Amino acid sequence: xxxxxxxxxxxxxxxxxxxxxxxxxxxxxxxxxxxxxxxxxxxxxxxxxxxxxxxxxxxxxxxxxxxxxxxxxxxxxxxxxxxxxxxxxxxxxxxxxxxxxxxxx
Numbered sequence: 224x225x226x227x228x229x230x231x232x233x234x235x236x237x238x239x240x241x242x243x244x245x246x247x248x249x250x251x252x253x254x255x256x257x258x259x260x261x262x263x264x265x266x267x268x269x270x271x272x273x274x275x276x277x278x279x280x281x282x283x284x285x286x287x288x289x290x291x292x293x294x295x296x297x298x299x300x301x302x303x304x305x306x307x308x309x310x311x312x313x314x315x316x317x318x319x320x321x322x323x324x325x326x327x328x
Contacts, residue, residue: 235285235290235291239285240285240286243281243285243286246281247278247281247282250274250277250278251278253274254271254274254275257270257271257274258271264319264322265319268315268318272311272315276308
């Protein structure tokens, strides 16, 4: 075994990680920019949640190294992803209740 053996794991280069980091930084900047825009609340929530899911996917794939893992490991995590997404969709309508607290009828 040589000193350059990675134990069977393929890893990305520094350039790849830097590119992903810049993408995450850009997406965070877009989220901050959207926070100052006067968009309807339902559009804002959908946009911010979508960007957050995209950022989470990038973090999971590259910084948690799941992009380079075997398919069987990734497939064990898909049910967790479905449960979390389902819970978000179940509790998402409850977020509109905050509008009633801010702007009572």
